[in-house]
Amino acid sequence: MNTCAVVLSGCGRADGAEIQEAVSIILHLSRLGVPYQCFAPDSPQAEVINHATAKVTPGGTRNMMVEAARIARGDILALERLDPGAYSGVIFAGGFGVAKNLCTFAQSGDKGGAACEVLADVERVIKGFHAQKKPIGLCCIAPVLAARVLGTRKGGPGVKVTIGSDAATAEAIATMGATHVPKGVTEAYTDEAQRVVTTPAYMFDARPHEVYEGIGRMVEAVAGMLK
16 A cells, blocks of 8 residues: 655644644554655744643744654654655644644634635645645644635635534634534544545544544545545
């Protein structure tokens, strides 16, 4: 089976990739016998959070790829090296690093999706896999990336995604020209036409095993579309 790319945004739920989500993706890919390669931007995080206090570290700086290497056990490449033609699919882990580092969703404030911009390499990757009709999986807040890149506001075909039942984020997704489909934490939603699979994960105040189960359904759907 061909290799799946996994995109991370650092290490830690408040300023990078959500670790339990990232590990769940890797474990399910391994369970299904799908080889994977991790990627992350080789650039600084938007901010550094002390996860013990939930406070910003003044003047703190960390590199996303260096931090994500903790999750990938050192086997990681810079996102700029991710060639959609060389992989059969891509999965994005969630965490606030998605909303802060991979795009500006967290900084968009009341303007929400209308003002959200996506990192150039992230947009390139999503458009590249989509153009080749290869599956794209996203969990937690990461579906906003697909909504922004593939939504009609950006001139895309429009896409259906789920981030659970969060009304504010669902409204922002609608402003991007995408459609939100409410789903539970243990569920995944597949937009068959666009080959995009999403699951809410920690968009809910959920238990770890529930997040793991939902991500498993997302990974299984992505794996079923790999060529």
